[in-house]
Amino acid sequence: MKKKIEHGTGSREAKYVAAKSDINNRRTLCLLLTYAFMLYGAPSHRIEEYILQLFKVCDLDGRINYLVGCTEVCFINPPDHNDPLTRQSYTTLVKAQGLDVGCLEEAFKIYKKVVRQEINVEEATTELMDVLNGPPYYRPWWIVPFYGLASMSACVWAYNGYWTDMPVALVLGSIVGFLQVIAAARNPLYANVLEVSAALVTSFAARAIASIGGGGSQKYFCFGAIAESSITMILPGYIVLCGALELQAKSLTAGATRLFYAVIYSLFLGYGINVGSQLWGSADAHATTSATCPRSVDPKWKIVLVPFFIAMQAVVLRSRPRQIPVQMIFGSAAYLVNYFVAANATSQVANTASALTLGMLGHLYARSRRAFAFASVVAGIMVLVPSGLSAQGGLIAGIETPLFNNGTLEAQTVYEQNLYRSFSVGAQMIQVAVGLSVGLFVSALLVYPFGRKNNALFSF
Numbered sequence: 001m002k003k004k005i006e007h008g009t010g011s012r013e014a015k016y017v018a019a020k021s022d023i024n025n026r027r028t029l030c031l032l033l034t035y036a037f038m039l040y041g042a043p044s045h046r047i048e049e050y051i052l053q054l055f056k057v058c059d060l061d062g063r064i065n066y067l068v069g070c071t072e073v074c075f076i077n078p079p080d081h082n083d084p085l086t087r088q089s090y091t092t093l094v095k096a097q098g099l100d101v102g103c104l105e106e107a108f109k110i111y112k113k114v115v116r117q118e119i120n121v122e123e124a125t126t127e128l129m130d131v132l133n134g135p136p137y138y139r140p141w142w143i144v145p146f147y148g149l150a151s152m153s154a155c156v157w158a159y160n161g162y163w164t165d166m167p168v169a170l171v172l173g174s175i176v177g178f179l180q181v182i183a184a185a186r187n188p189l190y191a192n193v194l195e196v197s198a199a200l201v202t203s204f205a206a207r208a209i210a211s212i213g214g215g216g217s218q219k220y221f222c223f224g225a226i227a228e229s230s231i232t233m234i235l236p237g238y239i240v241l242c243g244a245l246e247l248q249a250k251s252l253t254a255g256a257t258r259l260f261y262a263v264i265y266s267l268f269l270g271y272g273i274n275v276g277s278q279l280w281g282s283a284d285a286h287a288t289t290s291a292t293c294p295r296s297v298d299p300k301w302k303i304v305l306v307p308f309f310i311a312m313q314a315v316v317l318r319s320r321p322r323q324i325p326v327q328m329i330f331g332s333a334a335y336l337v338n339y340f341v342a343a344n345a346t347s348q349v350a351n352t353a354s355a356l357t358l359g360m361l362g363h364l365y366a367r368s369r370r371a372f373a374f375a376s377v378v379a380g381i382m383v384l385v386p387s388g389l390s391a392q393g394g395l396i397a398g399i400e401t402p403l404f405n406n407g408t409l410e411a412q413t414v415y416e417q418n419l420y421r422s423f424s425v426g427a428q429m430i431q432v433a434v435g436l437s438v439g440l441f442v443s444a445l446l447v448y449p450f451g452r453k454n455n456a457l458f459s460f
Contacts (some may be wrong), residue, residue, distance in 0.1 A: 025121045026058040027075055032070055032128050034094045036107040040314040041099030044242050045249040057115050068257045070095040105372045106131045134456045140181045140319055147177025147233050148311035157302035160293050161225030168209055172202045172230035199272025201231035207280040210289045222293035244433040280373040306335045314379040323375045331380025334358035351435035354384050359443025384436055
């Protein structure tokens with residue numbers, strides 16, 4: 001009898017250990033997928049939906065609270081039979097941030113197989129760890145030239161530059177890419193001043209080059225197009241869009257925080273451009289004083305350069321080569337809609353129509369091919385999220401603001417007159433992002449009018 005009791009006790013302990021181990025494995029998978037989604041840039045306003053769906057599949061009870069840059073994952077333990085009224089829980093903070101479209105698609109495939117119960121928890125964890133621990137698809141030094149190539153094309157189609165401005169934008173854009181991908185990644189202290197220093201260096205060089213020819217005019221190069229296109233890859237347009245999407249999805253804390261950060265970010269850029277351009281103006285008495293481009297290319301060339309920009313942008317976003325053609329097609333189609341609608345309506349209507357087109361193309365493609373919708377539209381979104389800089393000229397308005405007093409102008413007086421222009425840039429960005437977010441949400445509603453039954457919507 002004693003042996004039977006001991007054997008029964010050991011069996012219960014073994015079952016308890018096995019059950020605890022199984023629960024821990026499922027919880028570990030949920031935490032790893034949360035980390036992967038944040039690290040690789042999944043749509044932030046849908047992360048809670050993804051993990052709650054995963055909880056349901058893994059038979060777990062818990063709560064999710066997404067904040068900017070971190071997610072609180074709360075696991076609620078199963079009820080104790082001896083004390084069914086008491087429930088214990090513990091919370092884990094997952095912190096990560098980044099954007100890697102290729103790795104995000106791999107994580108999405110694992111997530112989809114888990115939700116559809118095609119693989120077990122152990123297999124999913126192993127595959128996900130291989131993705132997380134794998135080497136980067138693009139080496140950092142390979143990414144730097146693509147910053148310059150993207151800036152070169154944006155100089156013409158986005159900021160009304162001319163062919164002669166493109167080589168200068170190529171060099172300055174590559175410098176910005178080096179500062180962000182190499183310098184900021186290796187030195188956390190420098191990352192705190194990346195935006196200011198990049199804008200300062202590029203605006204200083206842009207005004208110096210645009211002043212060639214003397215006389216205060218732009219004879220060969222355009223200061224505004226070069227200065228703005230050089231920093232086009234670090235503009236906060238995507239941040240503003242994510243904030244608007246979060247607010248529209250009723251994620252108030254994350255959305256408000258992100259939008260406020262984007263406005264302050266634009267002020268950093270404006271400060272860097274103002275100081276950089278005026279430093280050259282203080283050194284050269286004949287520096288150019290105009291930010292308007294004296295000449296521009298035929299608008300038809302802009303339509304040709306947009307697909308090239310999307311391809312360069314896709315590489316910067318770490319998209320895989322097989323993903324880029326679809327991104328180019330969808331992004332170009334959305335830009336064409338924006339281009340022709342803007343000729344007959346306000347920019348707000350044009351942005352909404354183009355976002356609606358891009359979203360519907362992405363969702364229909366994902367639904368028909370069982371593909372990854374987010375990867376097919378994210379590069380196109382970068383084209384549709386204008387910074388508001390070229391619309392109002394807020395950041396390059398500092399070319400008229402002296403740093404030091406002179407015989408005719410008092411620096412502080414002119415500075416106070418132009419102080420609120422940078423704030424208007426932030427307001428313009430928010431206004432554009434609101435139009436885009438409406439178009440993206442409506443596109444999802446049109447393609448999935450009754451929602452998705454067995455899976456979360458993995459797109460904007």
